[in-house]
Amino acid sequence: MICKRISDGSVAVTAEEPDDLLTLRRVIDRDDRVVSDTTRVIKLDREYARPDSGQRVRIRIALDVERVGLDYRLDRLRIQGVIAESNNEAVPRRSHHSLVIKPNDSFTLTKRTWSGLHRSLLKSSQGGAGFVLVAIDTGDCGIGRLKGTHLHTIPNIYSGYSGKRYKSSFKIEGFFDEVRVALASMVKKNDVVIIFGPGQTKNRLANHLQASRLGKGHRILVTEGVDSSGEDGLYTFTKSDSMREAISESKLARVSSIIDEIMTLASKKSARFAMGIEETKRAGRLGAVDSLVFSEKLLQETDEDAAIGLINEVQAQGAKTYSVDSSTDAGLRVDGLGGVVALLRFSVS
Structure with missing residues (x-):
């Protein structure tokens, strides 16, 4: 991801990879403001125009965010909200609109308050070798x-x-x-x-x-x-x-090692790991999570807002979090374990 600070509250962002969309999903909250180019149908107001006809034009809008959602299958991030500003007089303010962000799309994000977690997420997503x-x-x-x-x-x-x-x-x-x-x-x-x-x-x-x-x-x-x-x-x-x-220092190598360690602990009947959303939530409330690995299944089959809240909460406590998908064997293994697994700092009964 490419990020450039514009002011104390605003950052220009360009998503480069599908993983960047997940990072943005974790950073963008309700009441944030997103400025981006988009298209919208402008109704024609002419004497003989059909009531349902219109012209799709490209505009630039400032959107006050109401809801954010991921579409893993299409690698898209959908941001819904109301239009606060527009460069086209025909677009009414306070009307609802939906932005679709894809890899290589750019926009400006403004937040009233940037938490340490938000800054850390954006910083960790920049650069890095593939x-x-x-x-x-x-x-x-x-x-x-x-x-x-x-x-x-x-x-x-x-x-x-x-x-x-x-x-x-x-x-x-x-x-x-x-x-x-x-x-x-x-x-x-x-x-x-x-x-x-x-x-x-x-x-x-x-x-x-x-x-x-x-x-x-x-x-x-x-x-x-x-x-x-x-x-x-x-x-x-x-x-x-x-x-x-x-590639011992890569995220995939670390994730594979975490999954193998969890399977070893399971074979020894240890309580120093958690599988599934409920066990992980309980461990998170106790501050016991050391490393958390989740797949797209967690976001698809549970409430997305609750899942994002859990992931952000445990990372704010100092845990390491990793996302995986079905493009690798690690993602398929996590899918089979309920969509989320966690290595714990101490045993939780």
Whole structure:
């Protein structure tokens, strides 16, 4: 997320990733003011115009927030409220409107009071390196970008290699060039490229990329332990020990370790963890939560405002909070555990 302070109470925000929308959902409250460009149907007021006809025009409005909601399936944040100001005289003040914020959209947020939690959430969402994963073999290549705990993939790239060397005029350098072009469209500043897969193709691709412009601007790592390529290889990597070794400081690695520790505690019948919304609420009221992991299931199947309130409350107490989704194995595991799990500082009976 890109944030720029405008004044003591206002910040210009640009959401870059789906995770940024969740951060904004946790920051924006009722009675805040959002200034953004949007479209609205302006009714025609002419003598022979049909009563229901109108023209959709682009306007800039200041919206006093009444309600905020997430749509995980479409990666959208919906902000509803009443129009306080507009640059178009045909738009009446105090009329209701709904803004839809998507990745790469920009707006200005004004709050009467910025809490330490709000500032911390915006600060932690800025910058940070991502990881571009490449699962390659001679036949195909899968590419995905891992930012936070969200994995975004593109369709597999196929080499057309037949496997019959004595009949084939196949040149693997052409395949590598296709992969390099696809990588160039995904990789961002400070990203690390991690290459894996069966055989020696991964090493040859790494050498090919090192000699290119992409290799001069980004760190390229080759890791062992994953013997699958394509999209299957990407998902295999995200739940492997190789992932934890290669990107041990990433959010996904930390989340995977927390889930594994909770499962170990469960097998020992320890009370130093919580599963599900009710157990987690009880632990949160006691200030017992050390780390909390939640998935989109928590927000979809419970009251969203109550879920956001719980997450913000435990983080304000000093707990670490992590969101996961179904794009990774960690998200699917948390879904199966009720949508939220927590590692506790002390046992809660």
